[in-house]
Amino acid sequence: EGQLVESGGGFVKPGGSLRLSCAASGIAFSNSWMTWVRQAPGKGLEWVGRIKSKIDGGTTDYAAPVKGRFAISRDDSKTMLYLQMNSLKIEDTGVYYCTTDDWEYGLDVWGQGTTVTVSS
């Protein structure tokens, strides 16, 4: 059974940077599209961005609020997914989940999430 474990969350001041990691196991990671979803405190789910598998081009796509500030990357040799977050804003505060993105099932495997707090 697939497992995703996020790490790297923490406290950061506005304008700062943070890199989140997601360790994958039990899945065909190199063939998987991967997605980040976030959830502000007490709010709903918000899609952050997606990276395709390298065999499908390895391209990325981002939600408008994070485009130009966030970057998703992957290391298939380590089965790791990353989210580099720059120029952080208070409204980026929340729990960040990594998920697999199956062509049929959608976002089918989720990690437990890692918490990012942006505050002065």
Next chain:
Amino acid sequence: DIVMTQTPLSLSVAPGQPASISCKSSQSLLNSDGETSLYWYLQRPGQPPQLLIYEVSNRFSGVPDRFSGSGSGTYFTLKISRVEAEDVGVFYCMQRKQQYSFGQGTKLEI
């Protein structure tokens, strides 16, 4: 952008009773391949979301058959035939036709 609108935003249901949640999209979610990119998730308190239904009406592995999805085009419904205590949480619909977007969530209480 495709906007997803759920109703109601909250509902309280007695155990054993049915429940229904609606989800409307601002554009048709029908793809050129004939599939419809509409999914349902349940987020239990303190837990990450879990997939219930994919492509409108298909139950994901391990999901009880009391959950069912239906709809087409821009209007979709999630039904629970008999609510159980473990169903407490927030239900979200999600579209994946044009990037991804979620409904606001529907909180189910027992």
